[in-house]
Amino acid sequence: MNDALVIVDMVNDFVTGKLACPRAERIIPNIRRLADAARRSDVPRIYVNDAHVPSDFELKIWGPHSMKGTKGGEIIERIPARKGDYILDKRTYSAFFETSLDSLLRSLRVEDIVIVGLHTNICARHTSADAFFRGYHPVIPEDGVESFTEAAHRDGLDYIKTNYLGEITAAEDVVRRWK
Ligand code: ZN
DSSP: OOEEEEEEOOBHHHHTSTTOOGGGGGTHHHHHHHHHHHHHTTOOEEEEEEOBOTTOTTHHHHOSOSBTTSGGGSBOTTSOOOTTOEEEEESSSOSSTTSSHHHHHHHTTOOEEEEEEEOIIIIIHHHHHHHHHTTOEEEEETTSEEOSSHHHHHHHHHHHHHHHOOEEEOHHHHHHHTO
């Protein structure tokens, strides 16, 4: 088993700030448990967060959010990064796009990436696509990702499962797998 836990966009603006998502509350304790289990079993933890600059194309759609160097772009206090965790910046949906994630995963010999965070149908989906294109296996705990609506969440899970061979699972099952 060569897993990594990739935590996407669990920053203030996505949870309670500019793009607040009340449905994210449900996944916070699950992500916390996954991160703790990963630390206990030496599974790499990689936070990948939007760190936008004003010229970023994506801001035309969403408005300014998770801007680099702002409080809104900081990881939420309830899922703090700890010593030994990796933190990467990204500038659009995919955690792979023009980031060092791929080379990091390769150096760690990772095969399966457990993707959690926001949003199921946007960043988790695009990150799963890029994982699939590069030969990684995306594993998605359905209670570790969320969207603005139940329909968007379900839609994201279905898409990842159908198109990227995503394994849709539960946080508890992943915690058990890392014991
Ligand atoms: Zn963004």
